[in-house]
Amino acid sequence: MRYILALTAAGAALALPAGANAAAFVNGSFESGVAPGTYTTVAGGDSSSITGWTATGNSVDYIGSYWQAQDGGRSIDLNGNAQGGIEQTFDTVAGTLYNVTFWLAGNTDGAPVTKSVLVGATGNAGQLFTFDSSSFDKTNMGWAQYTYNFVAQGASTTLSFGSQDAGAYGAALDNVSLLTGGGVPEPATWGLMILGFGGIGAVMRRRRDARASIA
Numbered sequence: 001m002r003y004i005l006a007l008t009a010a011g012a013a014l015a016l017p018a019g020a021n022a023a024a025f026v027n028g029s030f031e032s033g034v035a036p037g038t039y040t041t042v043a044g045g046d047s048s049s050i051t052g053w054t055a056t057g058n059s060v061d062y063i064g065s066y067w068q069a070q071d072g073g074r075s076i077d078l079n080g081n082a083q084g085g086i087e088q089t090f091d092t093v094a095g096t097l098y099n100v101t102f103w104l105a106g107n108t109d110g111a112p113v114t115k116s117v118l119v120g121a122t123g124n125a126g127q128l129f130t131f132d133s134s135s136f137d138k139t140n141m142g143w144a145q146y147t148y149n150f151v152a153q154g155a156s157t158t159l160s161f162g163s164q165d166a167g168a169y170g171a172a173l174d175n176v177s178l179l180t181g182g183g184v185p186e187p188a189t190w191g192l193m194i195l196g197f198g199g200i201g202a203v204m205r206r207r208r209d210a211r212a213s214i215a
């Protein structure tokens with residue numbers, strides 16, 4: 001009976017149309033939002049100018065033609081007029097490992113030369129990433145790819161990128177992608193759910209084993 005109930009629940013979850021109570025990770029390359037022109041400063045708390053993302057701290061600069069993007073035509077300076085950041089909240093499967101890949105460079109207009117970014121996810125330890133911008137400029141940004149891993153602690157997770165630098169010249173960010181631990185692209189709901197169920201199964205097996213060893 002319990003087995004049938006579990007299958008029914010799984011069926012109902014899979015039948016949910018995308019968008020009903022669902023917030024998939026979106027706009028990792030920052031190509032969707034208000035037209036930034038050369039660049040547009042987006043104040044902390046603004047959750048509408050860059051689709052899916054909320055600016056944090058003082059502000060960020062939404063970069064258009066001002067410098068070479070890593071992907072497409074838009075990217076982010078994590079320091080707008082002063083120290084800022086950006087975050088997005090999306091659905092996750094609790095207990096599932098996610099790999100976040102992203103590209104960093106730096107605003108070469110001013111100090112510091114080495115830019116620092118704290119990347120975090122709800123319930124997970126943050127990790128500091130740095131980028132040395134000394135040999136680059138706006139037409140040769142030197143974009144480099146980095147990875148941050150987190151295990152989702154609940155049905156939704158907030159992923160955040162926070163500048164650790166003072167001033168108006170921060171780390172540049174572009175092309176954020178979210179993969180499950182198995183390397184399945186995030187929109188593949190089937191893959192997510194299968195991995196999630198596998199994780200639950202593993203936990204249940206571990207619990208059984210733990211009980212067995214106590215007894």
Ligand SMILES: [Ca+2]
Pocket residue numbers: 029030031069070071072073074075174175
């Ligand atoms: Ca982009």
Ligand SMILES: [Ca+2]
Pocket residue numbers: 061077079080081107168169170
């Ligand atoms: Ca700036």
